[in-house]
Amino acid sequence: MVGRLLLRGMIVGALAGILVFAFARTFGEPLVDWAIGFEEKTAQAAGEAAEPEIVSRATQAGFGLFTGIMIYSTAIGGLFALVFSFVYGRISPLGARGTAVLLAIAAFVTISLVPDIKYPANPPAVGNPDTIGARTELFFIMIVASIVGMIVAIGLGRRLAARYGSWNGTIIAGIGYIAFIALIQYLLPSVNEVPEQFSAVVLWKFRVTSLGMHVILWTTLALGFGAWAERELPQTRYRSNATLRRA
Structure with missing residues (x-):
């Protein structure tokens, strides 16, 4: 049972990764391009030599971004499934969908929202x-x-x-x-x-976009994995530890 849930979690995580990539490519990369342009102009104004481009910007914004997001999302999907298999029937009387939603909300708040409030994401040229x-x-x-x-x-x-x-x-x-x-x-x-001349609007949009990527990831896991797990565990509520171990 746990193995099947793990596989489903990784598949849903991969699907979530595709959605996150599309969102990041559409809304995040233009902000990154602006920030890189700002960084280059600041370096030129200071008389600094341009740094060599080890990986092209097109590769970074395309294949590199896609690969990184897919690996992260698939791994998170697998971890989500493992945690779900442990807490299901133990922390609440909710069914599979309800447990998945509750778990995703807790994970989003704990892993994404709370750390981001103290140390929000920054684009290039900031830091x-x-x-x-x-x-x-x-x-x-x-x-x-x-x-x-x-x-x-x-x-x-x-x-x-x-x-x-x-x-x-x-x-x-x-x-x-x-x-x-x-x-x-x-x-x-x-x-x-944050440099004094850096656009506050770009910084705000970048941070909102970064948080939006996490919203898409956890929402997809909550709804997609929850619906799939419900088909595997249609009537199970508050199972005992012994039942979970046998499964």
């Missing part, structure tokens, strides 16, 4: 190359903290639900997660390396 290592570490620290906070919040919500009811338990756990994330984001250093 000091000397600090890329430190910025990457901070970004992954934010992701890990968000995942840990979400796991703790889910466990806390289940315990509180037994005492205060599902609705109240979920609200209390959600408030706890928000407070934890707010504290982590307050403690982590901020990063602001």
Whole structure:
């Protein structure tokens, strides 16, 4: 059962990757071209020599972009299916579709939205190359903290639900997660390396487009994988751990 779900997750992830690529190619790449042009003009004005183009821009925006997105989306689809197979029937009485949607929302908030609020995506020409290592570490620290906070919040919500009811338990756990994330984001250093002359409109559109790519990915996984899994698990609700292991 888990193997079939894994395969379905990877297939849906690949389909999501095609949609994400089309979106990124249409709306994201023109912004990247603008940013690269800005970077080149800034370098020329400073009298710096142009850097050699190791990989052509056409390859980056075409085959390179497609390959990277497809590998990432397919891998995320497989991981999504594995997590789904573990939590299905354990965290809520929802069916396959409901569980997939709930899981996708939690994953989007935890992995995409929360880290992006603190350290949003930047186009070329934004960011000091000397600090890329430190910025990457901070970004992954934010992701890990968000995942840990979400796991703790889910466990806390289940315990509180037994005492205060599902609705109240979920609200209390959600408030706890928000407070934890707010504290982590307050403690982590901020990063602001946007050049003064860089277009605020381009920067905003790039960040919205980057977040939109994640929305497409998780929405496709939620709806596509949920519908497919429902055909595999049509009537199963709140299965026991022993049943899951036998499957």
